[in-house]
Amino acid sequence: MSRATSLVSTEWVQENISNKSFVFVEVDEDTTLYEKGHIEGAITFHWREDLQDGLIRDLISKEKFEALLSKNGISNGSTVVLYGGNNNWFATYAFWYFKIYGHADVRLIDGGRKLWELKGLPLVTEVPTPTATRYVAKERDNSIRAFRDQVIASIGIKNIVDVRSPAEFSGELAAPAHLPQEGGQIKGHIPSAKNIPWSKAANEDGTFRSNEELSDLYKAAGVDFAKETIAYCRIGERSAFSWFVLHELLDLQNVTNYDGSWTEYGSLVGVPVAVGA
Amino acid sequence: MRTCGATPGGADLAGVDLANQTVIQGAVLRGGVSDGVPNGAPVDNAYVRLLDSTGEFTAEVPTNLEGQFRFFAAPGSWTVVVLAHGARAEVKVQAQQGTPIDLVIQI
Incomplete structure (x- = not known):
């Protein structure tokens, strides 16, 4: 992996925002940020409710990860583009998570939500309604x-x-x-x-x-x-x-x-x- | 927003263990007049950074819908930096445990 394959700019996002093969996912520490406004078409993962097991302290199981991605319309061939608040802390955590479960193409928006807002770029409140998929994850890459x-x-x-x-x-x-x-x-x-x-x-x-x-x-x-x-x-x-x-x-x-x-x-x-x- | 008579700056501190915390908080407002009374529009999409006495980054929070922010720090000298679309501001503060600092930052 490298900067060229893992990182995209806000300009790149503006050019590719309508491309249906890209799934934009916001992951924040402050989970109310998504409701305030998000990049058009983006879905969100809740770092605790979606990405923590809840009973034991661990990542969610392979089956739960598959269910999470499937219901959010992410397929194995999707390019997942992550971003978030707090300088992308939780977005990079989600990036690492996608790599743990072997997703092929995952990228991060350089500067995340902060740069997007500081540039005054548009945020919307409409929540997309994804078409469910049948995502198949790999075994955890420890x-x-x-x-x-x-x-x-x-x-x-x-x-x-x-x-x-x-x-x-x-x-x-x-x-x-x-x-x-x-x-x-x-x-x-x-x-x-x-x-x-x-x-x-x-x-x-x-x-x-x-x-x-x-x-x-x-x-x-x-x-x-x-x-x-x-x-x-x-x-x-x-x-x-x-x-x-x-x-x-x-x-x-x-x-x-x-x-x-x-x-x-x-x-x-x-x-x-x-x-x- | 003009909150004459109310506590300036940050959010209600009810429920915060003030005796054991060193709180630096406040509100970011745009387009108001710096006359000592908070006024202007709350900036709900600013980023507030806390730098330590050497200028080293310590924490960052986004403002809430009321333009407010809060840090739990340690006693000492800190710099609060506000970043917003088209604006940047810095305020130096001296924090103490048990006595919250409440800022009004106009951009």
Whole structure:
């Protein structure tokens, strides 16, 4: 994958908005945004109701993913174009999700909902009524997902990238500053992790920095591209953003998203924890 | 919107544990007069960014239908940056735990 195959511009969207082979999907943290207005023809996934199992803490099953896509008119041959608020956090999480279940062609709108709004581009409130399909997902591809035991075994060995804010990394805050301060049982970070906040990969308008800037960012922070890399945050969405940067834009293999992230790690009994910058 | 007599800026803080939270909130208004009383049209599609004392990005929220936003931060110096179609504004604040900061930002 690469920037050319995974990322599209707002101009590209304007040119292709009527193409029926593209399915535009908005995924937001603030799920009321879609109702306020969305890109014409776009459907929405609710990050909690649609993309979390609900009973156990996990991704939805293959069968539920198939049902979700089928009822929303997405077929195996569809080009899925994702975007969302919050600098595409949850849209990149959905992108990672589509890759987990092996969807062939999925792309992300550079700058997401924010750039679309900052440019004053049109949003509509009409909700499309998709024609149902019979989507068939692949078995989960866990080569892009990290689990807690893999993370513990990787301390001091692989690149571990903590993409939260410096205050969360150091243990000062338990959650991002726009959320109530809840998180893992304790504060801090995984030992040997490098703190490279997701935000450093984005421009103020929500677009990604250039590949050269991104490569320099990770190298300067001590990430060795020859090694495997695990990205984590608090609940796995911001790290999906950084996973997208490393795996899709910089085209690095062996990059995983630890979606258990700090809410899991920071609640485990007996695992090593570091605090401070 | 002109909310003379009402609490300026951000949303109602009922239900927020103010004693243990450091709240920075406010409202983004367009086309009003900066006369100390909130007035103008609420900007419901602005993005508000919170930068720490070194200018490092910490958080970002979209404004709600009333143009309001809220951060749960930590005590210290912060910069609030507002991005909206055709406008950009910055406000520096000093946050304290237990005393919410309530801003009115005209763009």
